[in-house]
Amino acid sequence: MADSISRRDFLQVTAGAVAWVESPFARAGAGVQGAGAATPPAPGVQGDAAVAAGWFDRPMRWVQLTLVENDPGRFDPAFWLDYFRRLHADAATLSAGGIVAYYPTEVPLHYRSAWLGSSDPFGTLVAGCRAMGMQVVARTDPHAARDDVRAAHPDWIAVTKTGEPMRHWANRDLWVTCALGPYNFELMDQIHREIVTKYKVDGIFSNRWAPQGGDCYCIHCQQNFRSATGHELPRTADPRDPVRRAYLEWRKARLTDLWKHWDATVRAANPDARFIPNGPPDLKTAGELAAIQFTDNPARHGLTPPWNNGRRAKEYRSVMGRRPIGGIFSVGVEEPYRWKDSVQSEPEIRLWVAEGTANGMRPWVTKFSGVLYDRRWLPMIERIYEWHFRHERYLRNEAPLARVALLHSEQSATYHAGVAEGDRAGDHMLGMYHALIEARVPFELVHEAFLTPDRLDRFKLLILADAAALSDAQCAAIRAYVDRGGSLLATFASSLFDETGQRRQDFGLADVLGVTFNGRIDGPMQNSYLSLDTESATGSASAPPGGPATATSARHPILHGFDDTSRILNGVFRIDVRPRPGLTFPSPLTLIPSYPDLPMEDVFPRVPHTDTRELYLRDHGSGAGSGSSQGGRVVYIPWDIDRTFWEVLSVDHGRLLRNAIAWATNEPSPVDVEGPGLLDVTVWRQRDSMTVHLVNLTNPMLMKGPLREVIPIGPQRLRIRLPAGTHAKQVRLLTLGTSPRVEQTGGTLTLTVPSIDVHEVVAIDL
Numbered sequence: 193m194a195d196s197i198s199r200r201d202f203l204q205v206t207a208g209a210v211a212w213v214e215s216p217f218a219r220a221g222a223g224v225q226g227a228g229a230a231t232p233p234a235p236g237v238q239g240d241a242a243v244a245a246g247w248f249d250r251p252m253r254w255v256q257l258t259l260v261e262n263d264p265g266r267f268d269p270a271f272w273l274d275y276f277r278r279l280h281a282d283a284a285t286l287s288a289g290g291i292v293a294y295y296p297t298e299v300p301l302h303y304r305s306a307w308l309g310s311s312d313p314f315g316t317l318v319a320g321c322r323a324m325g326m327q328v329v330a331r332t333d334p335h336a337a338r339d340d341v342r343a344a345h346p347d348w349i350a351v352t353k354t355g356e357p358m359r360h361w362a363n364r365d366l367w368v369t370c371a372l373g374p375y376n377f378e379l380m381d382q383i384h385r386e387i388v389t390k391y392k393v394d395g396i397f398s399n400r401w402a403p404q405g406g407d408c409y410c411i412h413c414q415q416n417f418r419s420a421t422g423h424e425l426p427r428t429a430d431p432r433d434p435v436r437r438a439y440l441e442w443r444k445a446r447l448t449d450l451w452k453h454w455d456a457t458v459r460a461a462n463p464d465a466r467f468i469p470n471g472p473p474d475l476k477t478a479g480e481l482a483a484i485q486f487t488d489n490p491a492r493h494g495l496t497p498p499w500n501n502g503r504r505a506k507e508y509r510s511v512m513g514r515r516p517i518g519g520i521f522s523v524g525v526e527e528p529y530r531w532k533d534s535v536q537s538e539p540e541i542r543l544w545v546a547e548g549t550a551n552g553m554r555p556w557v558t559k560f561s562g563v564l565y566d567r568r569w570l571p572m573i574e575r576i577y578e579w580h581f582r583h584e585r586y587l588r589n590e591a592p593l594a595r596v597a598l599l600h601s602e603q604s605a606t607y608h609a610g611v612a613e614g615d616r617a618g619d620h621m622l623g624m625y626h627a628l629i630e631a632r633v634p635f636e637l638v639h640e641a642f643l644t645p646d647r648l649d650r651f652k653l654l655i656l657a658d659a660a661a662l663s664d665a666q667c668a669a670i671r672a673y674v675d676r677g678g679s680l681l682a683t684f685a686s687s688l689f690d691e692t693g694q695r696r697q698d699f700g701l702a703d704v705l706g707v708t709f710n711g712r713i714d715g716p717m718q719n720s721y722l723s724l725d726t727e728s729a730t731g732s733a734s735a736p737p738g739g740p741a742t743a744t745s746a747r748h749p750i751l752h753g754f755d756d757t758s759r760i761l762n763g764v765f766r767i768d769v770r771p772r773p774g775l776t777f778p779s780p781l782t783l784i785p786s787y788p789d790l791p792m793e794d795v796f797p798r799v800p801h802t803d804t805r806e807l808y809l810r811d812h813g814s815g816a817g818s819g820s821s822q823g824g825r826v827v828y829i830p831w832d833i834d835r836t837f838w839e840v841l842s843v844d845h846g847r848l849l850r851n852a853i854a855w856a857t858n859e860p861s862p863v864d865v866e867g868p869g870l871l872d873v874t875v876w877r878q879r880d881s882m883t884v885h886l887v888n889l890t891n892p893m894l895m896k897g898p899l900r901e902v903i904p905i906g907p908q909r910l911r912i913r914l915p916a917g918t919h920a921k922q923v924r925l926l927t928l929g930t931s932p933r934v935e936q937t938g939g940t941l942t943l944t945v946p947s948i949d950v951h952e953v954v955a956i957d958l
């Protein structure tokens with residue numbers, strides 16, 4: 193773990209020793225806001241804990257102003273600079289060029305705003321931000337061009353599947369450029385060089401830099417794909433098609449080359465600057481290349497759950513680790529009709545930003561158009577940023593303290609189409625994510641490309657929510673983690689497919705799960721149930737009596753809370769499996785097969801009980817690894833509990849998942865929170881403190897946004913386990929601004945948070 197040193201401390205010790213302090217663009221003499229941390233140079237940036245040397249980790253609050261073409265001469269730069277100051281913003285991303293240049297560019301074919309005249313609004317804003325000691329990143333957008341570009345270089349324009357040059361879908365005066373050809377590799381490269389050379393900005397941030405408007409069939413894409421793979425461009429979007437798969441991999445490689453190409457140009461003009469893509473080719477590449485990343489997840493739309501912004505933070509942190517991540521959010525409504533000049537309600541914006549902050553993202557507000565039509569958002573964002581500024585030292589996280597991790601598998605999402613119509617891999621993840629939130633379990637995501645002991649062993653439990661597509665090497669890494677004492681909870685088709693989406697004969701993790709695939713997948717099943725069974729002395733299942741179970745004391749603890757029933761809903765799909773030879777399992781949950789659901793006279797179980805297990809539980813010995821004295825355990829659930837939970841949100845499935853997580857983790861949680869409502873709970877370590885974030889997701893508009901009002905919840909009773917060898921010096925509730933009464937017994941704090949409006953942080957000085 194790279195120990196961070198506060199900027200103030202560091203300057204006292206050795207001013208000028210850190211790259212960004214030496215840089216001519218450092219905020220020398222600037223009003224130092226809080227404790228911006230400079231981190232000693234780390235060997236590379238790939239390690240989870242390593243932060244790249246440079247300015248990247250300093251900004252805590254970002255702003256983005258995206259100019260529109262007629263802004264020059266009409267918008268007021270002084271107003272914006274003053275607003276940035278009032279936000280305590282440390283860094284700005286400002287429109288520079290691409291589709292429209294907002295500075296007097298010399299690059300031929302780089303279109304200057306028709307309103308530019310002799311002005312330089314980009315330069316004015318850069319100078320103003322520099323005067324306030326802010327970092328500045330220039331925004332470019334390469335995805336569209338005008339007729340003169342097409343006339344001079346017809347081959348720079350993207351081509352549709354039917355061979356037509358691609359008109360822009362939203363503005364018919366523009367053409368969509370080919371992202372993978374010379375427009376980006378040559379013209380945009382010159383533009384980036386000019387911007388960084390002229391203004392010495394800290395980076396270039398490109399919006400919509402990957403292919404837009406569908407696949408491109410231009411002459412360059414045809415030739416480059418053919419020479420790389422020997423294939424013609426695919427005409428199908430089916431990821432199971434080998435040529436399509438080759439195309440997806442080629443496109444990723446081409447974008448990675450473009451990233452490296454632009455980054456080299458940017459660094460040649462300013463060694464402290466970087467190219468920062470808006471959206472990496474994939475997260476693995478971001479983990480390998482990026483010093484800083486931004487998530488473009490601006491607001492909810494449709495039925496997006498409010499925890500979605502926190503989820504995006506977790507996804508990026510699964511590859512970025514300790515490196516900084518900015519969470520781009522919009523003040524406007526983000527529905528398909530794209531009301532770009534709109535303003536959302538304050539509760540909606542506050543909840544969205546709180547989810548990002550609680551999950552380790554730094555806020556980045558984005559606004560389009562320098563001229564404002566609706567100013568209601570201005571004080572809202574000021575209130576959010578003021579809170580953030582005031583509590584910055586508790587938001588500069590070093591590491592999460594969660595003990596549960598959920599595997600984030602991009603290859604399953606890309607190459608696994610589900611086992612049948614109606615089974616989408618993403619729904620398993622969503623269901624598990626929601627179950628973890630409801631259970632108030634602090635958790636992280638880990639990424640399939642980085643399953644190293646360094647990343648895995650900080651967790652006691654790894655969850656595979658239908659992580660269907662796993663390579664042999666990934667299975668081996670998970671097997672080794674379990675061998676080191678880690679616990680595993682896997683559902684459904686986890687490891688039944690390889691990394692390209694080809695089905696295996698048996699699970700890649702069959703030995704770990706303790707089961708063998710019988711070759712059959714059932715579903716969709718109508719009207720099927722699960723029997724909650726008591727255990728006989730021999731460990732085999734016995735049928736419950738005709739009525740509700742009575743001998744509840746003989747039930748497995750994983751059935752805790754189901755005392756008044758002998759059955760619950762089954763899922764919709766199930767994988768037919770059998771135990772591996774020589775292994776014995778308890779049998780708390782068995783299959784009640786489907787029976788007619790119509791006519792009503794026929795609705796009775798034809799087979800009231802079977803000995804087909806639908807839950808496989810085992811202890812696997814000592815917990816030498818994973819920092820726990822308790823043994824590791826494995827849970828395998830062969831049906832789609834997570835997917836069905838996401839679809840129907842059965843209380844019983846949520847409870848069963850919570851019990852399974854608790855049983856498999858087999859140690860006390862870092863924090864227990866008891867009280868009403870739906871909360872996202874995260875736990876963090878800072879240099880001299882720890883924090884527990886509580887985000888109130890209890891949404892008065894139920895599952896659909898936007899929120900109208902905040903409905904406070906509480907009281908919440910917390911039990912917090914302090915890191916080993918620490919004790920609490922002071923405890924504060926940052927939003928309420930109070931110090932709660934605290935009982936400290938051994939390493940455990942007990943306290944009550946009386947009320948939470950949107951976001952409360954329990955800050956514990958250690």
Ligand SMILES: [Zn+2]
Binds near residue numbers: 372373408410414
């Ligand atoms: Zn092309």
